[in-house]
Amino acid sequence: MDDRELMDKIRKSMEDTPVPDSLKPENVQKMLEEQSKNQQPNEAARTEKEDQPKGTATHRFWNARTSRYIGAAAAVVVIAALGITPGMLKTRTGAKSGDTTYTAGNDAQTASESANETALEQADIQSAEESDTTEFDTVSPEAAEPVKVAQATDPVSGIAHMDSYDDLYNMLKEWNENPTTSNYARVMTIEESADTGSANTAAASDMASADAASPDSVIAAYPEGEIDSAFSYDEKSDSGDYSSTNTQEEMVDEADIVKTDGTYIYAMDSKGTVRIVDAASMKLIGTINGENSADYKEMYVEGNCLQLIRQQIEYVTYKGELNLPSASDEDSDSDSTQSVRSSYSMPVTTVSVLTYDISDRTAPKLTGTYQQDGSYLSSRQSNGYLYLFTSYMPDTGNNADQLEYYVPRSGQEYIAYDHIYLPEQEGSDDFAYNGKAYLVSGAVAVGTPDQASDIMAVVSGAETFYVSENNIYSAVSTWNEKETRTELVRIGYADGKFTDGSTGSVAGELNDNFSLDEYADHLRVVTTVESWSSDYSDFSRSNSLYVLDSSMKTVGKIENLAEGEEIKSARFMGETGYFVTYKNTDPLFSVDLSDPENPKVLGELKITGFSSYLHFYGENKLLGIGWETDPDTGNTIGMKCSMFDISDPSDVKETDRFVLKDVSFCDALTNYRSILAAPKKGLFGFAYGMYGSNSDIYDSSENFYYSVFSFDEEDGFVPNAYVKMNDCGLFDDRMEWQDYRTARGIYIKDTFYLVTEKGIASYNMADDYSAAGILKWNE
Amino acid sequence: MDDLKKPEVFAAYYEKVYRELYYFALHTLKNPQDAEDAVSEAVADAFATVEKLRDNEKFRVWIFQILSNKCKRKLKEYTQKTVELPDDLPTGDATEESLQVREALDRLDETERRIICLNVIGGFKSHEIGEMMQMNHNTVRSRISRGLNKMKEFLA
Numbered sequence: 001m002d003d004r005e006l007m008d009k010i011r012k013s014m015e016d017t018p019v020p021d022s023l024k025p026e027n028v029q030k031m032l033e034e035q036s037k038n039q040q041p042n043e044a045a046r047t048e049k050e051d052q053p054k055g056t057a058t059h060r061f062w063n064a065r066t067s068r069y070i071g072a073a074a075a076v077v078v079i080a081a082l083g084i085t086p087g088m089l090k091t092r093t094g095a096k097s098g099d100t101t102y103t104a105g106n107d108a109q110t111a112s113e114s115a116n117e118t119a120l121e122q123a124d125i126q127s128a129e130e131s132d133t134t135e136f137d138t139v140s141p142e143a144a145e146p147v148k149v150a151q152a153t154d155p156v157s158g159i160a161h162m163d164s165y166d167d168l169y170n171m172l173k174e175w176n177e178n179p180t181t182s183n184y185a186r187v188m189t190i191e192e193s194a195d196t197g198s199a200n201t202a203a204a205s206d207m208a209s210a211d212a213a214s215p216d217s218v219i220a221a222y223p224e225g226e227i228d229s230a231f232s233y234d235e236k237s238d239s240g241d242y243s244s245t246n247t248q249e250e251m252v253d254e255a256d257i258v259k260t261d262g263t264y265i266y267a268m269d270s271k272g273t274v275r276i277v278d279a280a281s282m283k284l285i286g287t288i289n290g291e292n293s294a295d296y297k298e299m300y301v302e303g304n305c306l307q308l309i310r311q312q313i314e315y316v317t318y319k320g321e322l323n324l325p326s327a328s329d330e331d332s333d334s335d336s337t338q339s340v341r342s343s344y345s346m347p348v349t350t351v352s353v354l355t356y357d358i359s360d361r362t363a364p365k366l367t368g369t370y371q372q373d374g375s376y377l378s379s380r381q382s383n384g385y386l387y388l389f390t391s392y393m394p395d396t397g398n399n400a401d402q403l404e405y406y407v408p409r410s411g412q413e414y415i416a417y418d419h420i421y422l423p424e425q426e427g428s429d430d431f432a433y434n435g436k437a438y439l440v441s442g443a444v445a446v447g448t449p450d451q452a453s454d455i456m457a458v459v460s461g462a463e464t465f466y467v468s469e470n471n472i473y474s475a476v477s478t479w480n481e482k483e484t485r486t487e488l489v490r491i492g493y494a495d496g497k498f499t500d501g502s503t504g505s506v507a508g509e510l511n512d513n514f515s516l517d518e519y520a521d522h523l524r525v526v527t528t529v530e531s532w533s534s535d536y537s538d539f540s541r542s543n544s545l546y547v548l549d550s551s552m553k554t555v556g557k558i559e560n561l562a563e564g565e566e567i568k569s570a571r572f573m574g575e576t577g578y579f580v581t582y583k584n585t586d587p588l589f590s591v592d593l594s595d596p597e598n599p600k601v602l603g604e605l606k607i608t609g610f611s612s613y614l615h616f617y618g619e620n621k622l623l624g625i626g627w628e629t630d631p632d633t634g635n636t637i638g639m640k641c642s643m644f645d646i647s648d649p650s651d652v653k654e655t656d657r658f659v660l661k662d663v664s665f666c667d668a669l670t671n672y673r674s675i676l677a678a679p680k681k682g683l684f685g686f687a688y689g690m691y692g693s694n695s696d697i698y699d700s701s702e703n704f705y706y707s708v709f710s711f712d713e714e715d716g717f718v719p720n721a722y723v724k725m726n727d728c729g730l731f732d733d734r735m736e737w738q739d740y741r742t743a744r745g746i747y748i749k750d751t752f753y754l755v756t757e758k759g760i761a762s763y764n765m766a767d768d769y770s771a772a773g774i775l776k777w778n779e
Numbered sequence: 780m781d782d783l784k785k786p787e788v789f790a791a792y793y794e795k796v797y798r799e800l801y802y803f804a805l806h807t808l809k810n811p812q813d814a815e816d817a818v819s820e821a822v823a824d825a826f827a828t829v830e831k832l833r834d835n836e837k838f839r840v841w842i843f844q845i846l847s848n849k850c851k852r853k854l855k856e857y858t859q860k861t862v863e864l865p866d867d868l869p870t871g872d873a874t875e876e877s878l879q880v881r882e883a884l885d886r887l888d889e890t891e892r893r894i895i896c897l898n899v900i901g902g903f904k905s906h907e908i909g910e911m912m913q914m915n916h917n918t919v920r921s922r923i924s925r926g927l928n929k930m931k932e933f934l935a
Contacts, residue, residue, distance in 0.1 A: 001931055001934065001935070003924075003927050006927055006930060006931060006934070007899045007927075009876065009877075009880050009934075010880055010884065010895070010899045010900070011899060011900065012876075012877060012880075013876075013877035013878075013880040013881050013884075014798060014799065014802040014900055015798065016874060016877040017798070017801070017802055017805065017877075017881070019797065019798060019801045020801070020811070020815045022815060022819060023797060023800075023801055023815060023818055023819065024797070025790050025791075025793055025794035025797060026790075028790055028793055028797070028822055029786050029787060029789075029790035031819075031822070031823070032786035032789055032790060032822075032823075032826050033786045035786075035823060035826060035827070036784075036786055036826075477915070477918055478915060484915065484917045484918065509918070509921075530917050530921065531917075635935075636932065636935065664932065664933065664935070665932055665933060737886070
């Protein structure tokens with residue numbers, strides 16, 4: 001089926017979709033007639049406004065000079081480092097009210113308030129449904145008002161930071177008023193801020209901070225002096241005969257929904273319930289229940305410490321005036337006072353790290369909660385610190401004093417302006433400040449998790465993260481009118497502190513985080529470069545490899561590789577890098593990176609199909625998992641596992657290949673943490689799905705399998721097990737996509753465990769994976 | 780020029796796009812009730828602010844934009860995001876193939892799905908989508924391509 005055909009099918013499916021009666025044109029017309037009658041007061045208000053002299057409206061239009069900021073305003077990423085610092089433990093205080101400048105009230109406005117109420121009524125009626133507050137508790141309005149605090153740590157060197165909140169505010173305001181995109185973006189901005197306003201008007205009772213961290217949470221009595229060994233970082237020991245999360249870097253841990261420490265299995269489901277199971281006996285011994293209104297992401301387990309990451313919306317109340325832009329008059333600038341409120345609340349998306357002491361596995365104890373603004377991007381754990389990355393969307397209020405609009409908080413404090421960084425533009429390479437968010441980065445200690453040991457925010461979008469033992473890299477793709485590019489931000493970190501940083505960019509886009517790798521203070525990047533001619537008639541694509549130094553300057557490169565193809569996978573090992581490009585066949589490139597300034601292609605192995613994931617396997621071997629395709633038609637035949645002999649990188653050979661025919665999909669290929677990769681144990685595994693019957697269109701059954709393979713020199717790939725997940729006993733009803741996606745395969749000694757949202761099934765690896773035990777959560 | 784302030788005129792313009800609007804909302808929000816609400820609110824908002832539309836020719840783009848924003852905000856309110864198959868969606872007279880196509884669509888990630896709907900259903904070009912979603916249009920093109928490929932895999 002080609003693209004055209006599929007698009008036609010999509011359109012046809014739309015025509016088939018029944019539309020609710022209320023949306024049929026004749027009923028909509030009736031609705032509009034009703035609305036038209038109610039709109040009279042607005043008409044009056046509107047006409048009045050039109051008589052006023054119009055201000056300079058040039059800010060509404062796309063302005064050529066604003067090409068400096070392409071793709072609208074700033075993206076801000078927030079990073080927190082939570083660290084072990086004895087003595088730094090602070091108890092959570094409640095409201096610290098009164099020391100903010102929000103009560104800069106304008107008392108004279110009350111007269112016009114009632115007149116404007118009608119104008120807003122329309123907006124109210126429409127938006128009332130949007131501010132559904134049923135899931136948030138209404139708490140006393142005197143709850144915590146955030147506090148500005150200068151951070152205790154030094155600012156990061158190497159990247160320019162803001163000199164004041166005013167500077168940041170003015171910059172954001174300018175970006176808002178001069179978007180480089182068309183009027184549509186402008187319409188979006190107005191509507192978004194109008195909606196924030198209407199969310200406030202709906203509440204009869206003030207909604208205050210529905211604090212994710214309950215003030216009553218037990219805080220660990222942290223002894224001064226020696227660090228409690230219960231919380232010390234448990235170095236991953238090779239001697240443990242159990243699997244661990246498949247991470248990009250060996251010494252940097254990544255979160256997942258299933259963890260094991262060789263004795264217990266920890267499984268988190270989508271509702272946030274964490275179950276602790278004693279693996280040998282397959283008994284559930286401890287549970288942590290999740291809160292209904294939060295979105296649980298993933299977790300870490302280290303020694304006797306379990307840390308959960310979840311995201312929620314918090315409503316924070318502020319005192320003072322709020323001027324709402326008129327929703328019905330596009331000529332007003334945002335300072336027009338259509339309405340004034342004496343207090344207002346704003347929804348803020350926040351991410352929390354909940355730390356539990358699980359020394360008694362039957363009774364996990366919450367020891368602390370850390371929270372930062374923004375939505376969850378990613379996290380890493382290294383040397384006893386958890387690094388949390390969130391994305392925060394700034395907006396602007398009426399003036400720079402309203403920090404709640406544009407400054408993210410870490411805990412209850414606003415991030416100091418000198419910890420908010422603005423990557424500089426290097427000459428003609430414009431830094432696009434992609435999107436409209438900050439990258440917020442915080443470090444949290446495994447031992448004292450109530451606050452960050454360091455925090456920072458970078459005005460930058462972040463799509464891809466790579467964290468090495470020394471640096472955090474975030475990357476975002478952008479466009480500079482000629483070609484696609486990737487912008488990179490590097491932040492050095494050590495012991496929970498952010499040290500120095502740099503920014504740069506390269507041509508092309510990244511395939512995934514494996515396209516980045518750091519070695520000997522240099523960053524190696526592989527990208528696929530695409531560009532269009534100005535009339536979109538001509539398209540070109542090729543691939544490049546860049547080597548950057550610690551200031552993110554390109555020192556070495558190879559360009560125009562594999563024209564017409566795109567990168568499917570990459571992996572680096574010290575001085576050699578491997579990556580796969582593909583259009584109809586799969587060249588596996590091997591590159592010599594021993595001289596950063598002169599990278600050289602050593603070899604190019606052409607085989608059919610392509611690998612989506614590469615993993616170094618034992619001595620001189622590289623495992624590739626991906627798809628087998630027909631080189632002539634491009635049709636997918638099935639999945640394939642390839643083993644490459646890389647003892648001589650200039651002459652890479654594919655020594656073994658195993659094809660799983662008719663596999664329809666494999667989530668693991670885009671979610672590497674769900675892959676079981678254990679070369680030391682001599683095995684690897686992943687889940688995939690197949691459709692019941694391709695010929696019978698009424699058979700829409702899906703069969704999900706977890707397959708485990710081993711590899712040895714003589715026999716090559718040996719399938720050890722194909723566990724049919726539908727029949728493993730955990731899914732009496734129809735097994736669902738979500739069950740398959742969240743399944744993990746792990747092993748402890750000689751038992752294989754299939755851990756799912758519904759329970760665990762175990763198999764005896766020494767007895768041909770015969771079924772050993774089963775534990776269902778709901779029984 | 781037609782006076783869109785008149786309900787019958789507005790409704791006539793709406794009739795040309797209403798199926799697309801609902802389909803887009805349905806596959807973005809994955810919930811028929813919310814989709815119905817989103818479209819209904821978008822229509823009400825559009826009608827209330829119809830003077831903002833300078834050129835009637837741009838009606839479709841404009842109302843899609845409003846709907847897209849509504850959906851974006853509604854998604855932010857979903858604190859529990861699950862990737863469930865919409866087996867509770869009414870099927871009406873849909874063919875089996877259409878149902879599978881819609882399932883394939885729902886298996887995509889949010890961004891891809893929205894982009895494909897805007898492109899295939901809404902009829903927007905990639906640079907228009909790029910502007911609406913604040914992405915560069917090459918990324919839009921490659922997401923469309925990737926999304927369609929994933930759907931093809933599912934439907935094969």
